[in-house]
Amino acid sequence: MKTNNVRAIPGPKAPHSRFVQFWKDYGWAYLFILAPVLLFLIFTLYPVVSAFLMSFQKYNVLHSKWIGFDNYAYMFTDNVFWKSIKNTVIFTVGTVPVNIAITFILAFFIFQMKQSWQTFFKASLYLPAVASGVTISLVWLAIFDPTASGLMNRVIGLFGLDPVLWLGQSNKALFSLMLMSYLGAHGSGIILYLAAMGGIPKSLYEAADIDHASGWTKFSKITWPLLKPTTLYLAVTGVITSFQVFISVYLMTQGGPNFATTTIAYLIYEAAFVFYDFGLASAQSFVLAGLIILVSVIQFKYFSSDIEY
Amino acid sequence: MSKQAKLTLLAIAAAVLMLWVVITIVPLYWMVIGSFQDSKASASFNPQMWPKVWSIAPYERFFTKTNALRWLFNSLFVSAVITVTNLFFATLAGYAFAKLKFPGRNSIFWVLLSTMMIPAQVTLIPLYVLVINVFNLADTYTAIILPSVVTVGNIFLMKQYMSTLPTSLIHAARIDACSEFGIFRKIILPMSKPGLAVLAIFTFVANWNDFFWPLLVTRSDSMRTIQVGLASFRFAESTDYGAIMAGATIGALPMIILFFALQRYFLQGITIGAVKG
Numbered sequence A: 001m002k003t004n005n006v007r008a009i010p011g012p013k014a015p016h017s018r019f020v021q022f023w024k025d026y027g028w029a030y031l032f033i034l035a036p037v038l039l040f041l042i043f044t045l046y047p048v049v050s051a052f053l054m055s056f057q058k059y060n061v062l063h064s065k066w067i068g069f070d071n072y073a074y075m076f077t078d079n080v081f082w083k084s085i086k087n088t089v090i091f092t093v094g095t096v097p098v099n100i101a102i103t104f105i106l107a108f109f110i111f112q113m114k115q116s117w118q119t120f121f122k123a124s125l126y127l128p129a130v131a132s133g134v135t136i137s138l139v140w141l142a143i144f145d146p147t148a149s150g151l152m153n154r155v156i157g158l159f160g161l162d163p164v165l166w167l168g169q170s171n172k173a174l175f176s177l178m179l180m181s182y183l184g185a186h187g188s189g190i191i192l193y194l195a196a197m198g199g200i201p202k203s204l205y206e207a208a209d210i211d212h213a214s215g216w217t218k219f220s221k222i223t224w225p226l227l228k229p230t231t232l233y234l235a236v237t238g239v240i241t242s243f244q245v246f247i248s249v250y251l252m253t254q255g256g257p258n259f260a261t262t263t264i265a266y267l268i269y270e271a272a273f274v275f276y277d278f279g280l281a282s283a284q285s286f287v288l289a290g291l292i293i294l295v296s297v298i299q300f301k302y303f304s305s306d307i308e309y
Numbered sequence B: 001m002s003k004q005a006k007l008t009l010l011a012i013a014a015a016v017l018m019l020w021v022v023i024t025i026v027p028l029y030w031m032v033i034g035s036f037q038d039s040k041a042s043a044s045f046n047p048q049m050w051p052k053v054w055s056i057a058p059y060e061r062f063f064t065k066t067n068a069l070r071w072l073f074n075s076l077f078v079s080a081v082i083t084v085t086n087l088f089f090a091t092l093a094g095y096a097f098a099k100l101k102f103p104g105r106n107s108i109f110w111v112l113l114s115t116m117m118i119p120a121q122v123t124l125i126p127l128y129v130l131v132i133n134v135f136n137l138a139d140t141y142t143a144i145i146l147p148s149v150v151t152v153g154n155i156f157l158m159k160q161y162m163s164t165l166p167t168s169l170i171h172a173a174r175i176d177a178c179s180e181f182g183i184f185r186k187i188i189l190p191m192s193k194p195g196l197a198v199l200a201i202f203t204f205v206a207n208w209n210d211f212f213w214p215l216l217v218t219r220s221d222s223m224r225t226i227q228v229g230l231a232s233f234r235f236a237e238s239t240d241y242g243a244i245m246a247g248a249t250i251g252a253l254p255m256i257i258l259f260f261a262l263q264r265y266f267l268q269g270i271t272i273g274a275v276k277g
Helices: A002-008 A014-054 A070-077 A079-111 A115-130 A133-143 A151-157 A173-182 A187-198 A202-210 A215-226 A228-243 A247-253 A264-273 A278-304 B003-035 B057-065 B068-099 B105-117 B120-134 B141-148 B152-162 B167-175 B180-191 B193-209 B212-217 B226-236 B241-261 B263-273
Strands: none
Touching: A014 A278, A014 B068, A014 B105, A014 B120, A014 B141, A014 B152, A014 B180, A070 A278, A079 A115, A079 A173, A079 A187, A079 A228, A079 A264, A079 A278, A079 B003, A115 A187, A115 B003, A115 B241, A115 B263, A133 A151, A133 A247, A133 B003, A133 B226, A133 B241, A173 A247, A187 A228, A187 B263, A202 A215, A215 A228, A228 A278, A247 A264, A247 B226, A264 A278, A264 B120, A278 B105, A278 B120, B003 B241, B057 B068, B057 B226, B057 B241, B068 B105, B068 B141, B068 B152, B068 B180, B068 B193, B068 B226, B068 B241, B105 B152, B120 B141, B120 B212, B141 B212, B152 B193, B152 B263, B167 B180, B180 B193, B193 B226, B193 B241, B193 B263, B212 B226, B226 B241, B241 B263
8 A cells, every 4th residue: 555655665744645636536537436426426316315315205396295105105006007017118118129039139130241231221220320319209109090091001002901099009019119129220239249149269169060069959059158248238128218218208108098008207307307206207207217137137147147157 | 070060050140130230220311211202192101111202391391490500500519619618527527536546536436326226216307397497598508518528437437547558658658747637638638539539529419319308308499409309399380290300300410420430439439438347
């Protein structure tokens, strides 16, 4: 430790210079992280604590009232809350694995291509990701137009099917949002998979060839296990994103019809900024946070148990 | 794999990929092509795959009915400021976490990093109360910018990037009695240019596209960002598909141009930013 060295050579004002020395050694470092730490305290730590307290209050900017667990009690008896949980879980379970599968297959195919084609496919499959959620939602709102002139209805019309009220029917609206997610941008996942595929040593495949391993064996014993960290990353980030799906719901369905697309994030938005019930919204947000953390932990446990290098 | 099988695989791969490229691009094509057809003339939005008559009437309606130029400026200004503050603060902090030793370094870093697990919805309401009621910043640029001045994701990105830089140069500079800030400015920054470029691009795009927070803290029409403005236009003129497509195109176009201009950084940046398993 540097401070010990300072004490070993006593200066004229030993107790004072110890602080000076500490400042000289570490002052810059603390100065460099000062802004993020302050922002963390004000814009993350304080809000988390405050939200926790709010969830036990009938919140009002001027005089809040403590109501114990009433917000939580109300929430758990509210049908719409349970419906929003169900919708969110269906959306997540229905999109994340499918999107990972699509991403993986596309990446695997791109990996077989020459370098210049790889760049072309990476770039064109990434492109929609630079458009905002608002733009994408507005475009899909037009694509799902309920009349026969809507793009999606024209596509199914090619197969002789009648026009569908994609977003206007409670048994199809959530599925329509899922379909939009399947057909959206998979570019960043593809790029991550490609980077990981490029990192698998060629020697492993050569050794497998010597043992006359089949293509499937090579895939299931080499490729897939070695790509697990990437799959885990995509699964965790995918779940976190789809648990918070909001913009498409807000712009395309407003949670309807008949709450068929009300997700937890949309429910929280409504509770907070339509009905201004900040206490209830805070309680709901902690349930969302709990679910996200729970699922992330399970994913880490499940996926990382057999990753070995 | 036999040569025959390899060729078959390549053919299937190429076919699937081309199909998927079409699927991916078609929504954007539909948007652009829809924005050049005047749907107001007919009863419903019935765009042609390739219009017989090109019209800029949807763009005229979008720009005359809205404050779109102001919205674009607001987005540009807010995203640019947030990008600059992130460049400054995230590089300083990333450098400190990667290369400097100080008591509490790892615990502070892990506390910051763990906040990335907290969903935005949890902090949102108190953040809203703080910015609107306590700081009294409703409808200001400051309100939009403040919570994004420096993000943990960017600090993490810069820490990852800077830990790959050689420490020996820093030691040499320290022996030459260069100040810590001098080392940062004269040695670290010049070596970090690719990382800085990636940070700048992704931060700018993310904030240009940001919707929810600007929606909450803006009140007047002239303070909206382009995304918030587009959303309000969608509800105000919900039947004018052509003009909505024109607006959506205007909102996305700057980012699409940016993507084509800086494609290399976009495609490489994703792997730098992701957590290594």
